[in-house]
Amino acid sequence: MLTPEAGVLEGAVWRKSSRSGSAGHCVEVAMVADGHYVGVRNSRQPDGAALVFTRKEWEAFAGGVKDGEFELPE
Template sequence: MDLSSVAWRKSGRSTNGGDCVEVAVVPGDPAVAGHKADADELYLIRDSKDPDGPALAFTPSEWSAFVGGVKDGEFD
């Protein structure tokens, strides 16, 4: 799937030239993540320094669990 028209977002805390990721929410599509074909929407994450590189896809429940872990400090 061509992700060039996807609206990617970056954190407001991101600095120019920093190590950042970008996030986008797209309709569920087997072409993006065939193993998650039953999801209505997917959260995509990519490296902002490599916009043509791979994107990871998460279902809404996976994304919610990840965000909750970040807020709880599980990755510090």
């Protein structure tokens, strides 16, 4: 995760997770800087802080999710 240049999230088109429920526990993501970075934010606080990852970091995370690496123990 990194701190991008000021304004890199400006004009970002945010997408809400399809897994978001009606309780407002939503995550939004946006591809920014021509796809070099991915922004992640809480949809309930759109003016709050956003995490920014490189594309490679995001792909590694998404791959881990798909592979079940983050399953909660029963």
